[in-house]
Amino acid sequence: MENTKLSGDARAKAVELYAAAKSADADAMLAQWATDQDATLALAALRAIASRNPAAALPALSKAITSPDVALTQGAWSLLAKIPGDDAAALITTGLSKLTQQKGIAPFAIELLEAAKTRPEASVKAALSTWEKSLPTDDPVAAWAIALEGGNAARGEQIYLSHPAECMRCHRAGDGHEAGGEAGPNLAGLGQLHDNRYLLEAMINPGAKVAPGFGIVSVTLKNDKSIGGIMLAEKPDHIDIDVGETISRVKRADIKQMSPPISAMPPMTGLLKPQEARDLVAWLKTLTKPAAAKKSTKKIENISVSQLNPTTKKTETALVHATSNSSPSADSTVTAEGDATAADTAAEPTAEQLALGKTQYALCQACHGPDGAGAAGIGPPLAGAEWVTGPVENLIRIQLRGIQGPLTVKGTEYNLIMPPHAFQTDEQIAAVLTYIRNNFGNKASAVTTAQVAALRTEAGKPMLSQADLIPPPNKEKPASSAENNEVAASAAPIKLSLSQRLGVPVWVAGLAVFWALLCVAMGLKKSA
Known part of the structure; x- marks a missing residue:
C-alpha cells in the first residue's frame, strides 16, 4: 500500500486483502489510506471502512464528497448511500438542494441521485421530489444534464467502439477509427467545435441541430414534383440535395415547399444510460483534431421545373383490410376515393420509384442498416422480414403513425420506438416502402401514392403497437383447440364400406x- 510506484489498482487490491485479514491496527491504517492522493487507493480504503463500521466512515466520506478529484467524489456519494442514520441523510438532502439550484450540472450528479433513490428518509424523498419537479417538461435534454460533467474519456471510447448502440455503424472518428461508417458526420474535431451541451443534445435529441450535409429534406417544386435526399448546401439562389448517384441543384425560385432538415439518427435515450452518455461526452471533447475535408465526386445536375414532367393525378388502388367475415386480409383493397374492390392489383415497381425510394431510405438506414440487416438495440431487420412483404397497410400506417412496444420480427422480439414519418409526401412514402419491399432479398408488389393518400388521415394518431397490425401470412392467429379438432377431423381419412x-x-x-x-x-x- 505504501509503494507509490505501484498502480492505484494494485494498491487498492492490497487494501482489500489487508482489510480481510482483520489486523488489530486496521482502523488506523484504513483511515490513513482514505486520505491518500491516489483516488483508487482512497476509495478502496473508504469501502473497507464502510464495510467494517459504517458509522466510522461518515467523517471521511463527508470530506471525500467535496474533493476536487471527480472519481473520488463520485465514489464517495455512492458509498454514502449505504451509510445509515440521519447525518448521512442530511448530507444527501443538502446535496440534492444544491443540485437543483445548479440545474443538475455537477460531476457527481448521477451518483448523488442514485444514492438518494435508495434512502428511506422523508427528508431525502422530499428533496428528490423537488429536484424532479424542477425539470422543464419542454426540454428533453434537461433530465440528462446530469451527464454533462464528470465523464471518463477512456470508457467513452470503449462505448463508441463496442456498445450495442453501434456508434461506429454510422460515424468515423478520424485517425485510428477509419472502420466507422459514413451515414453520420465524422466525429473528429467535434471537441474543438462544440461544448458539452451540444454534444449531449446531439445524442439525446439529434433532430434539434442537424449537422450540415446530413439532414434529410423533402422539396416540392412548383409543378408538384418531389425531390428528396440529403441537404448538402443552402445558397441564396439555390440548394444542393444529394439524391444518391448525383447531386440535384434546385433553384429557390422553383421551390413550392421544403421541409426542415431531419436527422437520420435515432434518439439514444433508450439505448444509453446516463453514465454512458456522460463518458461519451467526455470522450468526444478529446476529439480536437478535425478530419480532412472530402470533396464529393458526384455529378451536379441542375434541376429545372420546365424540364420535369408534372406529377399526374390518377386513381390508384390502396390496400385496406375488409373481407366478407370482417377479418383482416391483405387481399382486399380500396380506391383513393374509398370504394372497396375485390382484390389488389399488384403493382410492379418502376425504376423511377425505386430511385426515389433509395434516396428516402437514407433516413432509415441509421436504424435498419444500409443493407437492411438492422442494428442491435436500435432497429429490426428489413431483409426477409415478414412485416415488410406482408400487408401494405401495415407499412403505410407505421410510416404515418410510428410504432412502439414489443414487435416480433423473424422470431426475435424488439422493444423499441419508431417515430412517425408523416412529414414525407405520399410519393416519398410509397417510394421508400416499395424500395424496402424489393431490396435486401425481398420481393413484393409496389406501394402506390393513392394507397398512401387513402390512409393519410392516420397521421397524428397515437403510435401503433403490434396488436394494431394485420398479421402477415406466417403470423396468422393460432386456431382454437375446437377449430384444430374440426380441421383434424376433416383431414382424417374416412373409412368407406x-x-x-x-x-x-x-x-x-x-x-x-x-x-x-x-x-x-x-x-x-x-x-x-
Missing part, C-alpha cells in the same frame, strides 16, 4: 360380375 366405394349396392355388383362371367363362358363354348 364396399358399397360406398363401388357406388352401388353389393348385390347389384355381384350380379354384374356373375353376368360377365356367364357371357365369357358361353363365348368360349361357342368357339370350341
